[in-house]
Amino acid sequence: MMKAVGSAESQAERDIEAAMLDARALFGEGARYAPVSGGISNSNWRVQSACTSRDWFVKIPGNGTEMFIDRVAAMDASRKAAAAGLGPKIYEDLAHQGVEINDFIPDRRPSTHADFGNPANRAAAIAAYRQMHALPALGLTKTVFDMIDEHHVQMAELGAPVPRHAEWIALNTKMARDAMQASGLDLVPSFNDPMPGNFMIGADGSIMLIDYEYASMNDRCYDLGIWFGEMFYTPEVEAELIEEYFGRVTPEIVARVTVHKALADVKWAAWSMVQLKVSALDFDFYKYGVWKLMRFQQITSDPAWKEQLRRL
Structure with missing residues (x-):
């Protein structure tokens, strides 16, 4: 009303x-x-x-x-x-x-997780990511590591809750940072925030992106990894989308996307604990953050994790 x-x-x-x-x-x-x-x-x-x-x-x-x-x-x-x-x-x-x-934009509607069960909608999202990554360079460079560092400083300043397995998280984050920085970052204009509602679907099936407040120059595989994680895609669907974006699937690209997917969970878990201390919105930030870390531990506990780091 x-x-x-x-x-x-x-x-x-x-x-x-x-x-x-x-x-x-x-x-x-x-x-x-x-x-x-x-x-x-x-x-x-x-x-x-x-x-x-x-x-x-x-x-x-x-x-x-x-x-x-x-x-x-x-x-x-x-x-x-x-x-x-x-x-x-x-x-x-x-x-x-x-x-x-x-x-x-009334002629478009926000997407849902269910929408991206449709291969055509997934392909439209990949097309939107390609367009995003081809924009003129943004004025802000902020990698996932910059985001994690920023939130950890804020958590300490605010007295936010520290995860039970903080040492395990820190160790594996450092391993990923060292491996990723040794291989080099592929910085492009990145969206960095794949909440389903940020993908606006038109009647023609095309997708526009809204809400650029987290956008920055970042590694293109972070955008794919965080989106894959948000959508809970299977390895088979991830491979389909990697091929749609890059034109090929290689162990090295899969590893890069997977490592970024894990790092995205660390970033958003820390963000949640900051929000827990400062936000006035009615949302269970603590539960959201703990859930993110559960998935990070699932990825990094897999025997394939160290091999993925080596492939970067």
Whole structure:
């Protein structure tokens, strides 16, 4: 249900109303708003003009997100993706406040895990990743190792919970870091955040990407590894997608993607513990982080783990 400015009942609604007033030149008088569900970092809104059929998507930064999101870099990535037709048009009226405004895209819908059980949708996602990786270079370079280091410093500063198997995690993360850095990183503009809702599917089956706040120059295999992990793909489907992206499947590429999949779990587990301490959103960050580490331990406990590191 759309609400009018002046009817706010919560702090989140007061925040979006303040943003709408600040950007009244864009939205016009009498614009209304409603929440958009799905995010676990920020509060998201649909704003509708009173005099036209025009709608916008507005993202209000969540509490504490400035600790790990560079809003200037996010705008840079959003701008370049929009110029390439990969992402929706972006408006910079409130960019100085860190508030992101995009065109609302009603002719597309957010994907689900079930959508990517369909081979055609998987191929469309790979096409979107190829387009992302071909964008002009982004202003921010932030590898998975940079992300992990950043979150571990934040965890210590906040007194966040430390995993029971912290030494095992640290040892295997260091092994992966040493092997990956020895082989060299293939840095490209990377999306870094494959939540299903960030893949917007059109009636023609094509995919646009939204939400570039974690985008950076990073290894292209991180993007594939984190997406494979998010979707719980079998080794057979992973091989299919590696071939779709690279045109071939080799033990070296499989190893690189698998190691990045494990590292992504370390990153997002640490992110979860930071969010546990700073976020005001109603989400079980502790459970999410523990689950990520369970999968990291599953990958790194496999006898194939050391062989994968050698193949990098």
